[in-house]
Structures are given as structure tokens and as C-alpha cells.
Amino acid sequence: MDDEPEMVAERGLLAVPGEVWSLAVRRAEVISPLARLDVVGWEAADAAAAELGVSRRQVYLLLRRWREGGGVVSDLIPRRSSGGRGRGHLPDEVEAVIRDLLRTRYLSRQKRSVAAVRRELARVCRSRGWPVPSRGTLERRIARLDNGGYLATCPGRPPVTWRARSRRPRPRSSPKPS
16 A cells, blocks of 8 residues: 555646745745744734735634645635625626616616516526526616616606605594593
């Protein structure tokens, strides 16, 4: 069994650009001495943070990744963000379909309901193998249209004006006997 070569899991390092790899090497030069310590104090973490140009918290995260990953440079390659709140998570193709459906179905004279537009959007996305956006996503896109004032000046739509409704006076109820 000693004759068998040790198998190394594929990490996809061939696709890493040179500048990203050099950043990971620089991080390894700073993090590896800290990883040998049992306890890394905040002074050492702050010094490393200043050297790397990151926050103290980021230094502790890099240190944890170095220790858990086996102490190789590829453990410190920057990871992609999941997007976070407020950023688009849908592919551009889906966003284009949403815009098109809102323009042709929702902003037309025979305005379809949000539910009808959502059903058509789901049908189109499923037929093309794309993720289906939620109703909330569609409603947020509609709200953005409203905030931009687009609905008020939509071609083919009458201008939106406020009109006071005429109300009949409510009949007053007689006081109830106590």
C-alpha cells in the first residue's frame, strides 16, 4: 500500500487567474505564521490585517480557512459572494423576460393581474429551464416601475390623475340605549 500514490482532490486551480493566485500566496505568507500559534491575539490580527489590507474579522476567517483546509495556498483563494441582500440573483435572461412581460402584459390597456403575469412568467421560465422568480420578485419589479413614474407616462395609457370620489353621507346611527 505504500507504493500507491496519494490521491489529491481536484480543486479547480487551473482556472484561477494569476493575480488571484498571487493574492492567495501573499495571504499565505502572512497567515501561516499566525496559524502556528495556539492563540492569535488581536494585536497580531490587527498587524496582519494592516499588512493584507483587510479587517481583523477577515484575518480570523482566513486563519480558520487555513487551519481547516490543511494549510495550502488554495485555501486562501478569495471566494465569490452569494450576492447578498438587495442584489439581483436572477440570470439576465429571466430579468429580460420579466421586463418584456411587464411591458406587454401588465402595462397594456387590458392590464393583466399580477397573478396572470406570474403564471405566464413561470410557464416561459420552465419551458426554457430557467429558475422561476417568486411572486414577490415580480411585485418588486412592478413597484420599481411605479416609483420611476413610468406607469403615469406609459404610451397608450391615459395619464393617471387623482379624482375625489363622491360619497353619499353615511346615515347616522342613533345612539344605543344603555
